[in-house]
Amino acid sequence: MKSTETSILQANPRRAVFLDRDGTIIEDRGDLSDPAQVVFFKNTTPALRRLADHFALFIVTNQSGVAKGTITLEDVQRVNNYVEKHLAVAGAPIVATYVCPHQRSSGCKCIKPNAYFLKEAEREFGIDLRRSFVIGDHPHDVEFAAQSDATGIYVLSGHGIKHRAGIPAGTTVVEGISEATDLILASVSAPQTGRRGGGQLETTAPPTPFLGLRRGGTKLRLFWETA
Ligand SMILES: [Mg+2]
Numbered sequence: 001m002k003s004t005e006t007s008i009l010q011a012n013p014r015r016a017v018f019l020d021r022d023g024t025i026i027e028d029r030g031d032l033s034d035p036a037q038v039v040f041f042k043n044t045t046p047a048l049r050r051l052a053d054h055f056a057l058f059i060v061t062n063q064s065g066v067a068k069g070t071i072t073l074e075d076v077q078r079v080n081n082y083v084e085k086h087l088a089v090a091g092a093p094i095v096a097t098y099v100c101p102h103q104r105s106s107g108c109k110c111i112k113p114n115a116y117f118l119k120e121a122e123r124e125f126g127i128d129l130r131r132s133f134v135i136g137d138h139p140h141d142v143e144f145a146a147q148s149d150a151t152g153i154y155v156l157s158g159h160g161i162k163h164r165a166g167i168p169a170g171t172t173v174v175e176g177i178s179e180a181t182d183l184i185l186a187s188v189s190a191p192q193t194g195r196r197g198g199g200q201l202e203t204t205a206p207p208t209p210f211l212g213l214r215r216g217g218t219k220l221r222l223f224w225e226t227a
């Protein structure tokens with residue numbers, strides 16, 4: 001990133017929504033190796049388009065099938081490229097897609113719920129994590145948010161119902177991506193009296209353009225060292 005862009009971003013920290021992939025924006029059909037296997041939830045595109053007006057959008061996905069050998073990194077990249085392209089065409093561009101290709105047993109730093117990729121987005125894109133959200137269908141997704149002061153929202157799509165007993169008390173639970181979006185946008189437009197300077201209606205200001213942040217291709221961020 002050019003230094004001018006960095007300084008602009010640091011001066012205007014952006015809020016972001018970090019999206020889990022499988023079971024949150026597309027159906028969880030196990031390890032996907034081919035774009036033809038991708039099935040978007042019907043509410044995903046309109047929801048993310050609404051979010052994109054106010055938030056930088058990221059995808060953060062654990063793909064342990066790579067470490068297990070059932071899929072390759074190239075498979076994951078092809079699928080992610082397809083997902084990104086579909087969303088970009090629909091008006092909901094993804095700033096970056098972060099992938100952990102490891103198995104939990106390897107003790108890597110980047111697997112959710114470790115906050116590794118949230119911190120990276122904070123550093124690289126000037127994201128204000130305290131004003132950002134994580135949406136996901138696994139308890140690790142809400143824990144991921146909690147690790148960094150972001151707000152986690154648990155969705156009952158994907159494996160959400162199956163793992164519901166594993167989420168901490170007080171977790172916000174909604175049906176799916178559309179309801180999560182409603183909740184987030186309500187928080188953006190609600191008067192924030194007494195908070196962060198008070199009474200700022202963020203919807204009244206046009207969103208800061210993503211200077212230099214839009215780009216093609218999935219960003220595969222790998223961290224091969226073990227903790
Ligand atoms: Mg998931």
Ligand SMILES: [Zn+2]
Binds near residue numbers: 101102109110223
């Ligand atoms: Zn990892």
